[in-house]
Amino acid sequence: MSAMARKLLVLNAGSSSLKFKIFGLNPFAAGMGGMFDRIGDAANCTLKASAPAEAPGSKGRKWELKIPAKDHVGAMESIMDFIKENVSSAFSREVVAVGHRIVHGLDLSQPALLNEKTIDKIRQAAVLAPLHNPPGLQGIDAAQRVFSGVPQVAVFDTAFHQTMPPHAYMYGLPYDLYEKHQIRRYGFHGTSHKYLAEQAAEMLGKPLSETNVITCHLGNGSSIAAVQGGRCIDTSMGMTPLEGLLMGTRSGDMDPAVVLHVQKQLGLSVQETDTLLNKKSGLLGLTGSNDLRTVIEGAHKGEPRSALGLAMFVYRVQKYIGSYTAALQGKVDAVVFSAGIGENSSLIRGLILQPMQAMGLIVDAAANDATVGGRQGDISTPTSPVRLLVIPTDEELSIAQQTLQVTG
Numbered sequence: 585m586s587a588m589a590r591k592l593l594v595l596n597a598g599s600s601s602l603k604f605k606i607f608g609l610n611p612f613a614a615g616m617g618g619m620f621d622r623i624g625d626a627a628n629c630t631l632k633a634s635a636p637a638e639a640p641g642s643k644g645r646k647w648e649l650k651i652p653a654k655d656h657v658g659a660m661e662s663i664m665d666f667i668k669e670n671v672s673s674a675f676s677r678e679v680v681a682v683g684h685r686i687v688h689g690l691d692l693s694q695p696a697l698l699n700e701k702t703i704d705k706i707r708q709a710a711v712l713a714p715l716h717n718p719p720g721l722q723g724i725d726a727a728q729r730v731f732s733g734v735p736q737v738a739v740f741d742t743a744f745h746q747t748m749p750p751h752a753y754m755y756g757l758p759y760d761l762y763e764k765h766q767i768r769r770y771g772f773h774g775t776s777h778k779y780l781a782e783q784a785a786e787m788l789g790k791p792l793s794e795t796n797v798i799t800c801h802l803g804n805g806s807s808i809a810a811v812q813g814g815r816c817i818d819t820s821m822g823m824t825p826l827e828g829l830l831m832g833t834r835s836g837d838m839d840p841a842v843v844l845h846v847q848k849q850l851g852l853s854v855q856e857t858d859t860l861l862n863k864k865s866g867l868l869g870l871t872g873s874n875d876l877r878t879v880i881e882g883a884h885k886g887e888p889r890s891a892l893g894l895a896m897f898v899y900r901v902q903k904y905i906g907s908y909t910a911a912l913q914g915k916v917d918a919v920v921f922s923a924g925i926g927e928n929s930s931l932i933r934g935l936i937l938q939p940m941q942a943m944g945l946i947v948d949a950a951a952n953d954a955t956v957g958g959r960q961g962d963i964s965t966p967t968s969p970v971r972l973l974v975i976p977t978d979e980e981l982s983i984a985q986q987t988l989q990v991t992g
C-alpha cells in the first residue's frame with residue numbers, strides 16, 4: 585500500500601444508527617462520510633453518504649440507498665461494501681486506525697486504545713449511560729470483526745470534563761454514593777467543547793493555555809462549558825445528559841423532588857419517569873415540538889406556549905453564561921456559539937446576547953445575521969470587551985485527531 589492511501593475511519597454508533605467518516609492521512613483531509621439509519625428495521629433501513637466537494641472523482645456526490653441491516657455488524661459490513669465500491673476497493677487494507685465516539689468513559693480523561701481492560705471500563709460505564717454505551721460497544725464489536733489487528737481508539741464525550749475540580753463535579757449527596765457508585769457530575773459533548781476551545785484560541789490569536797472561553801453547544805441536546813486555559817472547569821450536563829439547559833426533549837435543571845412527586849402522585853414507574861424527563865420534556869413537553877425552528881414560528885404567530893419555551897431556552901443559556909463568567913472570575917476572552925442552534929440561529933444568539941451588554945457581551949447585529957449556515961466568525965462589535973464567536977463544531981475531525989495522538 586502506498587503511503588498516500590493510508591486512511592483513518594471514525595465511527596459513531598447510536599442505538600439504531602452508525603455514522604462513519606473517512607480521513608485520508610497523507611495529507612490529512614476529511615473524505616466521505618455518512619450514516620446508516622434505522623438499523624434493525626428492514627423496510628426503512630437506509631445508508632446515506634456524501635463526498636466532500638473537493639474529493640477527486642466523486643466531487644460532492646451524494647448517495648441514499650435502502651439496504652437492510654439486522655444489527656451493527658451487518659451495517660458495518662454494508663458500509664464496507666459501499667466504501668469499497670465508491671472510495672477504494674482496497675479500503676480494508678488502507679485503514680490504519682479506527683476512532684470510536686463513546687459517550688461515557690467514567691473517570692478516563694484521555695482517549696483510550698481499545699483492549700480488554702478499556703472495553704471492560706466502557707461496559708462498567710454503561711450502568712450510568714444505559715442508552716449510549718451499549719451501542720458504542722456494538723460499534724466496537726462490528727469494527728473489530730472487520731478490521732482485526734487494526735488499532736482502535738475510544739474517544740469519550742466525558743473525557744474533556746475530567747479536569748473539573750471536585751467542588752464543580754460533586755453533588756451534595758452522602759459521600760458514599762460517590763465512592764461506591766461513582767455518582768458525580770461527568771459532563772458530555774466534551775469532544776465538541778474541546779474542539780471549540782481550541783478553535784477559539786486560534787481565532788483570538790492567543791495560546792490555548794492563556795485563553796478563557798465559555799463554549800455553548802446548542803443543538804437538540806445542549807450544554808455549556810467554562811474552559812480556563814484549555815481545561816474545563818465546569819459544564820452544565822451532569823451524571824447524565826439530563827442536567828443543565830432546557831433541551832429539545834430533556835427538562836434540564838429542576839428540583840429533584842419533582843421526580844419523587846410524579847412517581848408518588850401519578851404512579852409513574854422508574855422507566856416512565858426516565859422517558860418523561862429525557863424524551864417528553866424540554867421544548868417538546870412545553871410547546872409540542874422539539875425543533876426550535878417550529879417553536880420560533882409558533883412564538884411569531886403569538887402561541888403563548890411557544891413564546892414561553894423560547895423565553896425559557898434563552899433565559900437558561902443567559903444564566904449559565906452568567907454563572908460561568910463568575911466561575912472564570914470575570915476573566916472571559918470569548919463566548920462561543922456552536923451546533924444546530926448556535927451555528928444557524930442569529931435570532932436566538934441575538935435574544936441571548938442583547939440583554940447582556942452590561943456584562944461586556946456586545947453583539948454586532950449585521951455580523952450576527954451574516955454568520956449562519958456553517959460560517960465561522962466574530963459577531964461582536966470591535967469595542968466589545970468579550971469576543972462573541974460562532975464556530976461550526978466538527979466532532980469527527982476532533983475524534984480523528986485524538987485517535988492519531990494515541991496510535992501515532
Ligand code: ADP
Pocket residue numbers: 802803804805806832874875876877880923924925928929
Ligand atoms: P443534535 O443534538 O441532534 O446533534 P443539532 O446540533 O443538529 O442537534 O441541532 C439540531 C437543532 O438545531 C434542531 O432541533 C433545530 O431546532 C435547531 N436548528 C437548526 N437550524 C436552526 C435555525 N435556523 N434556527 C433555529 N434552530 C435551528
